[in-house]
Amino acid sequence: xxxxxxxxxxxxxxxxxxxxxxxxxxxxxxxxxxxxxxxxxxxxxxxxxxxxxxxxxxxxxxxxxxxxxxxxxxxxxxxxxxxxxxxxxxxxxxxxxxxxxxxxxxxxxxxxxxxxxxxxxxxxxxxxxxxxxxxxxxxxxxxxxxxxxxxxxxxxxxxxxxxxxxxxxxxxxxxxxxxxxxxxxxxxxxxxxxxxxxxxxxxxxxxxxxxxxxxxxxxxxxxxxxxxxxxxxxxxxxxxxxxxxxxxxxxxxxxxxxxxxxxxxxxxxxxxxxxxxxxxxxxxxxxxxxxxxxxxxxxxxxxxxxxxxxxxxxxxxxxxxxxxxxxxxxxxxxxxxxxxxxxxxxxxxxxxxxxxxxxxxxxxxxxxxxxxxxxxxxxxxxxxxxxxxxxxxxxxxxxxxxxxxxxxxxxxxxxxxxxxxxxxxxxxxxxxxxxxxxxxxxxxxxxxxxxxxxxxxxxxxxxxxx
Amino acid sequence: xxxxxxxxxxxxxxxxxxxxxxxxxxxxxxxxxxxxxxxxxxxxxxxxxxxxxxxxxxxxxxxxxxxxxxxxxxxxxxxxxxxxxxxxxxxxxxxxxxxxxxxxxxxxxxxxxxxxxxxxxxxxxxxxxxxxxxxxxxxxxxxxxxxxxxxxxxxxxxxxxxxxxxxxxxxxxxxxxxxxxxxxxxxxxxxxxxxxxxxxxxxxxxxxxxxxxxxxxxxxxxxxxxxxxxxxxxxxxxxxxxxxxxxxxxxxxxxxxxxxxxxxxxxxxxxxxxxxxxxxxxxxxxxxxxxxxxxxxxxxxxxxxxxxxxxxxxxxxxxxxxxxxxxxxxxxxxxxxxxxxxxxxxxxxxxxxxxxxxxxxxxxxxxxxxxxxxxxxxxxxxxxxxxxxxxxxxxxxxxxxxxxxxxxxxxxxxxxxxxxxxxxxxxxxxxxxxxxxxxxxxxxxxxxxxxxxxxxxxxxxxxxxx
Numbered sequence: 001x002x003x004x005x006x007x008x009x010x011x012x013x014x015x016x017x018x019x020x021x022x023x024x025x026x027x028x029x030x031x032x033x034x035x036x037x038x039x040x041x042x043x044x045x046x047x048x049x050x051x052x053x054x055x056x057x058x059x060x061x062x063x064x065x066x067x068x069x070x071x072x073x074x075x076x077x078x079x080x081x082x083x084x085x086x087x088x089x090x091x092x093x094x095x096x097x098x099x100x101x102x103x104x105x106x107x108x109x110x111x112x113x114x115x116x117x118x119x120x121x122x123x124x125x126x127x128x129x130x131x132x133x134x135x136x137x138x139x140x141x142x143x144x145x146x147x148x149x150x151x152x153x154x155x156x157x158x159x160x161x162x163x164x165x166x167x168x169x170x171x172x173x174x175x176x177x178x179x180x181x182x183x184x185x186x187x188x189x190x191x192x193x194x195x196x197x198x199x200x201x202x203x204x205x206x207x208x209x210x211x212x213x214x215x216x217x218x219x220x221x222x223x224x225x226x227x228x229x230x231x232x233x234x235x236x237x238x239x240x241x242x243x244x245x246x247x248x249x250x251x252x253x254x255x256x257x258x259x260x261x262x263x264x265x266x267x268x269x270x271x272x273x274x275x276x277x278x279x280x281x282x283x284x285x286x287x288x289x290x291x292x293x294x295x296x297x298x299x300x301x302x303x304x305x306x307x308x309x310x311x312x313x314x315x316x317x318x319x320x321x322x323x324x325x326x327x328x329x330x331x332x333x334x335x336x337x338x339x340x341x342x343x344x345x346x347x348x349x350x351x352x353x354x355x356x357x358x359x360x361x362x363x364x365x366x367x368x369x370x371x372x373x374x375x376x377x378x379x380x381x382x383x384x385x386x387x388x389x390x391x392x393x394x395x396x397x398x399x400x401x402x403x404x405x406x407x408x409x410x411x412x413x414x415x416x417x418x419x420x421x422x423x424x425x426x427x428x429x430x431x432x433x434x435x436x437x438x439x440x441x442x443x444x445x446x447x448x449x450x451x452x453x454x455x456x457x458x459x460x461x462x463x464x465x466x
Numbered sequence: 467x468x469x470x471x472x473x474x475x476x477x478x479x480x481x482x483x484x485x486x487x488x489x490x491x492x493x494x495x496x497x498x499x500x501x502x503x504x505x506x507x508x509x510x511x512x513x514x515x516x517x518x519x520x521x522x523x524x525x526x527x528x529x530x531x532x533x534x535x536x537x538x539x540x541x542x543x544x545x546x547x548x549x550x551x552x553x554x555x556x557x558x559x560x561x562x563x564x565x566x567x568x569x570x571x572x573x574x575x576x577x578x579x580x581x582x583x584x585x586x587x588x589x590x591x592x593x594x595x596x597x598x599x600x601x602x603x604x605x606x607x608x609x610x611x612x613x614x615x616x617x618x619x620x621x622x623x624x625x626x627x628x629x630x631x632x633x634x635x636x637x638x639x640x641x642x643x644x645x646x647x648x649x650x651x652x653x654x655x656x657x658x659x660x661x662x663x664x665x666x667x668x669x670x671x672x673x674x675x676x677x678x679x680x681x682x683x684x685x686x687x688x689x690x691x692x693x694x695x696x697x698x699x700x701x702x703x704x705x706x707x708x709x710x711x712x713x714x715x716x717x718x719x720x721x722x723x724x725x726x727x728x729x730x731x732x733x734x735x736x737x738x739x740x741x742x743x744x745x746x747x748x749x750x751x752x753x754x755x756x757x758x759x760x761x762x763x764x765x766x767x768x769x770x771x772x773x774x775x776x777x778x779x780x781x782x783x784x785x786x787x788x789x790x791x792x793x794x795x796x797x798x799x800x801x802x803x804x805x806x807x808x809x810x811x812x813x814x815x816x817x818x819x820x821x822x823x824x825x826x827x828x829x830x831x832x833x834x835x836x837x838x839x840x841x842x843x844x845x846x847x848x849x850x851x852x853x854x855x856x857x858x859x860x861x862x863x864x865x866x867x868x869x870x871x872x873x874x875x876x877x878x879x880x881x882x883x884x885x886x887x888x889x890x891x892x893x894x895x896x897x898x899x900x901x902x903x904x905x906x907x908x909x910x911x912x913x914x915x916x917x918x919x920x921x922x923x924x925x926x927x928x929x930x931x932x
Binding site for chain 2 (some may be wrong): 111277278307342
């Protein structure tokens with residue numbers, strides 16, 4: 001069986017043995033309950049010596065009673081029992097084992113011994129192990145989630161690989177994942193294996209990873225290089241500092257290597273690095289929703305020049321340039337501006353609202369002029385969301401932006417929608433449409449454009465090599 | 467009249483002439499309407515040749531008809547009329563003039579000439595000018611706001627000085643201000659003048675500034691040094707890059723100086739620099755709500771070790787250290803932990819929730835142990851807000867944290883409350899209490915602690931000098 005087929009047994013499992021399934025329901029921790037509610041269509045085989053059925057599903061009293069031909073075993077028993085249960089599953093011909101228990105290599109000593117025993121059992125039986133110390137796998141396209149915490153994800157084209165349950169469940173604010181593999185302590189299945197599965201998965205357009213360490217660097221780079229020629233890989237790396245790196249030992253039982261080595265490897269592979277959870281959010285949204293910019297020339301549009309100047313600083317810091325506008329662009333914009341205001345980049349539409357009372361028209365005229373200017377590679381707009389949900393800004397800005405983004409799909413539009421909390425919520429309205437990504441700060445908006453451009457250049461360069 | 471008295475005429479005005487007052491109501495741009503609704507108790511003298519009253523307030527047809535003894539004139543007429551109106555106000559003995567119009571030094575040429583004329587008129591009449599290109603002043607303690615955009619602010623102990631209307635209205639997400647002075651093009655009243663007013667204002671505990679340029683560096687540093695020995699000054703500087711600096715010319719008519727010069731001056735004065743609007747938010751909250759840490763030893767508390775490692779990286783990057791726990795601390799925490807889990811820093815309370823079903827107890831025992839450990843200078847906690855508002859985490863975490871923060875007010879507590887959007891909203895619940903500040907990322911939480919510590923050290927050093 002090649003590695004893709006092996007990973008499929010996990011993430012596309014059509015039948016699952018749930019060893020250590022609980023009878024308790026209603027607290028979100030019962031995987032049988034969660035899968036039934038989620039609408040998983042595969043077969044479930046809960047194993048529990050003290051139960052006969054869980055929510056109407058027949059329960060087996062021992063692994064020995066299970067039928068043959070089950071794709072996956074989710075072993076959720078305490079760490080000391082895990083090896084014996086793994087052995088019995090392997091004896092039943094199960095080739096894919098998820099070991100949930102913590103306290104293995106992550107604490108060392110007896111835990112380390114137990115983990116080594118698990119690997120030996122799997123090797124001898126021709127099975128593969130995911131974990132230990134893992135949530136397992138999730139696949140929105142099959143309504144499958146083995147996590148012992150209940151959450152359902154939409155069919156996003158995002159493949160996650162994580163060494164922590166936290167990022168397995170999507171990024172900080174949004175559940176930005178469609179499939180996920182939590183490799184946990186990584187005793188067997190690793191980043192490279194998971195990448196081999198995602199590389200030509202038609203349901204997955206980009207890959208998001210939370211990484212602490214990679215054991216086999218060559219294997220990882222080989223797999224990563226294959227992927228980044230087709231799909232972006234975004235990685236958030238834990239243990240960047242030496243203090244943090246020491247700690248990874250007590251998380252996944254491994255030592256994170258030196259930051260510089262990872263940086264160099266990521267660069268060589270064209271992997272995009274996120275500095276924190278927020279950037280992970282931004283980059284996943286950016287690579288999912290935005291077309292790549294053709295160059296570094298950005299047009300800024302703002303309702304206040306103070307913010308326009310901060311945006312200029314942000315663009316400059318991220319290696320972008322302020323676009324020079326064509327004559328036609330300037331002329332068209334000047335028609336909705338007060339006569340005393342010169343049209344420059346950033347375009348300040350604040351004063352125009354006191355000249356042309358139709359604010360939607362001002363936004364439309366400016367934004368369309370910029371989108372059609374051949375000297376502009378990307379738009380960065382800064383506008384208030386208004387002080388309440390019904391305010392003019394809060395309704396007009398998204399309306400215009402969405403209309404224009406649909407009309408000119410080849411140019412990326414990023415935005416900073418400021419104001420109060422209500423504004424931040426309404427800002428999310430933008431993100432439901434293609435070609436627009438709104439960030440909570442202008443620095444983050446400029447950074448997204450910069451990363452998109454870098455990756456587009458990497459892709460160009462690798463194409464030229466081939 | 468000393469500078470404090472002069473600034474008081476603006477920000478504590480008891481009577482205001484509103485030159486160019488509009489009759490149109492209901493759109494938030496009528497300052498007379500806004501002030502009446504806000505509950506301003508001073509006297510209003512609108513001037514408009516075409517109106518007799520605005521919302522029941524008597525309107526004067528010309529400045530000449532106004533009575534003597536008015537504190538402040540808010541001149542909202544087009545730029546070409548501003549000098550004449552200023553001249554007439556000065557003739558009426560008004561010593562404080564706010565010039566709202568844009569298109570002055572910010573566009574150059576004729577605008578520059580008009581601005582110079584305004585300054586000359588004021589000088590000759592013994593008056594001071596705020597602006598032009600300004601919202602004017604706001605003072606929550608008097609229900610006063612001269613901005614032509616309607617917003618009301620609570621009585622926060624925060625004094626704002628801004629060169630843009632945007633920051634005048636508080637930081638990006640929250641209206642974190644109690645008094646504000648928008649110095650606009652800064653033709654006369656400048657940062658130093660505004661600082662002289664705030665320095666011993668008992669209503670103001672900290673100062674937030676948005677700055678593009680300072681004309682008289684010596685004067686500014688003299689005023690700033692006086693202030694920072696008593697209250698923190700946080701500054702967001704626009705025009706940090708050379709491209710951005712060039713643009714400030716078309717915003718406030720001045721050239722921002724080289725970034726390094728400002729950096730050195732800020733450092734010498736003990737001014738805290740915010741890198742963007744988000745950091746401005748964080749620092750204002752931090753300096754307002756938190757006691758200064760006594761040292762750099764941080765205790766981390768998390769529900770997932772992956773996030774704990776990212777927090778360790780963040781602390782290390784910001785010059786903080788991971789605290790070593792006392793024996794008693796470790797013993798108390800271990801009583802609510804699974805037996806196989808060693809108690810280290812970060813404290814991972816995730817697994818404990820499967821051992822001790824009373825989650826509130828786990829959080830309480832861990833957090834109180836850390837707050838009472840003499841080897842811990844500050845707490846940084848990382849917890850989920852839960853997937854909905856009613857979830858256990860979303861209720862228990864704020865409850866425990868608030869209780870403990872009230873009991874141990876001498877140690878700062880910062881937090882990163884993650885999960886989905888709902889979580890971010892409920893995170894705000896924390897911030898209503900003293901001694902706790904919650905940030906949207908762990909990097910921002912560590913940065914707040916680091917800045918608090920830096921400022922505390924600056925204060926210690928300046929005290930030693932005296």
